[in-house]
Amino acid sequence: MLSALPDDALAPHWLQVPDDANDLPATVWPASAQRDADGALAIGGVGVAELRTKYGTPLYVLDETEVRAHARGMHDALRGAAQAHGTDARVYYAGKAFMSAEVVRWVTEEGLCVDVCSRGELETALAGGADPARMGYHGNNKRVSELERAIEVGIGAIVVDSAIEIERIAAIAARRGVVQRVFVRVNTGVHAETHDFLATAHEDQKFGVPLDAAPVSVARIREIPSLEFGGIHCHIGSQIFGAAGFVESASRVVELYATLLAGGSVPTLNLGGGFGIAYTRVDQLTPFPELASAIVEAVARECEVRGLPLPELAFEPGRSVIGQA
Template sequence: MHIHEAGAMHGDFASLRPGWLGVPDDVNALLPRLWANNVARSDDGVVRLGGLSVADLAEEFGTPAYVLDEDDFRARCRAWAEAFDGADVFYAAKAFCSKAVLRAAVEEGLNVDVCTAGELAVALAAGIEPYRLGYHGNNKSPAELRQAIELRVGRIVADSYTEIERIASIGAELGIRPHVMVRVNVGVEAHTHEYIATAHEDQKFGFSLADGDAYEAAGRVAASEHMYLAGLHSHIGSQIFDTSAFEVSAARLVRLFARLQEEIDEPMADLDLGGGFGMPYTSQDDPQPPVDIAASLGKIVQTECAAAGIGAPRLSIEPGRTLIGPAVFTLYEVGTVKPVKLSAGASRLYVSVDGGMSDNIRPALYDASYSATVASRSSEAAPALARVVGKHCEAGDIVVKDEFLPADVAPGDLLAVPGTGAYCRSMGSNYNHVPRPPVVAVRGGQARVILARETVDDLLRLDVG
């Protein structure tokens, strides 16, 4: 239930925080699952990544800044590739897209999923071979489809009858027969925010399984001499922890797959179960390891295929958030601290940082929760209920809605927010004409910029007057 913020001002201390947020025994402690593998607080109280202190990073690169533990990201890519051995793992570039990150994903054995010409351009600039790319999107333009077909990308995921017609027409004109997958709306209600649930009936993606559209669309692709039906695709949403939704989706998808196998001349090869696997943002989140997810999904596909009397297809998945999200934290500097006294003797600290909704829109967009810590020192002060807010002229400019920070948090402190690798930089904006932060990658104790900080000159360059 959503309550207007003014409503939170009427109640005792406990009523101001969510039930899952307990008062910490040690306000300096870092919960390991929320942070990249190589992040730790050293004996002097300073948070470090790969031996580099946040103070040194802030001095060299400024704040705010996204800080990537590249070794952690690579390790996560390897873990998913190993867990899904024999399947194809596509890194979803929409979560975070840069040449360095896409290149690292491919070097660790993954393919890449893109959904716009811009993401495709970055992948090509990173030196990724087109056959390792999948192309998504519900409204791919004729120009985007032409480029994808000319490049011979590994597969194009068709999302509408219009796209199927366009692909066939362009393929005929170019004399190229592209591999096409059909995106199926399996009718699964994923337990996630309504804006990131994507397999129920009333939304823009894919062909409905229930009304026969998915079957019809696959049949049209298979019947065309200008396309090759490579398989079926489904994506039920994002930030999902319960694999039962994936299992229901897989079961329904396999049944359609088996029916089509009996009726088409050329056998399909691939079954893509999409992405959306959850990652931990706060102490309430406890995702399954990839090896357990792989076992659950593999078992249901094998069972359904055996029941249908067909061989198991080659599986594909498309994780993004769970790979890049935990590998990044955002480093801010505190600008102001404002204690706000509330009724019943309760109070809350409003901690303003030098970023905000321009570098992380998710709390405003999805009511997403994050954690935070004072990173430049440890503190002996008691924990105080705090709200970390940005510098933008919006009441909804909240970075961390509920967190316990030391009561002596002060201007000049460095604040780190973990789990900001996915959909933060990629959804970043220049709201209030604030330049977007850089992305700094740390690997082997060395730091380098992989996406430069925007400047006011960059903003003015586009303003042609």
């Protein structure tokens, strides 16, 4: 016979029950979220009761102003940090966080490129008006039909995860008479400060190639006329609050960068995304401008001590753009 458990027996130890159930923590809710004297919730000046009556439930609601503010803020912070060190940064919206044609329109109007990882996301981004030349295509097991479509529309870059994908992309590009830009995704082996299920740079991950195998992949790309080597890509995980994991990953990526420069140019280092957001009032976030500066400073420092030029940088925030909205 099972004995009864207290109501909070399965609650995490850090959970804090608010004194006021109508309280809206500023780091969790959109800035426009408010409750009236009766506790009725409104977002962006529109009451949720009104939305329910008009559209029914379940209903997914986004605050456009909030999305645009986060997109613009991250774009400006990352580019500003890069420019302070004499280079530039390209910022992609990671569509897997939430993809719709309208969201694509918002983020691209705020200056972001778009990152997709499926045929559906690609078509949605195109429907939202995204320039395919300013898009990246991810995915650790892309279908040939997906690669065909991406190259057909003129995708800006494809991130490759395996040796066989290099050959598939090369064959498609050659048949179409184009040169396709590709990045090589590497596993840096950094164990990010996040839940194990959200860490994506462990040595046994399905994503990317090990650091020591990257030079072989890059050498193969450089010898194929239908491919252009765009640079190195890495991503250490999701829901990361501090800069330590990014800093360590940057050190390892720059070491690889130095090795690859001996065989040709390495235009861009893409450090991925994974910037965390608050899901509860106890989550402690580093202000994003500080985080951006720390990451770029780490890359610049690692390049300087090796006497290397600082390349263009790229980042892929997703959840941190859309989550709070």
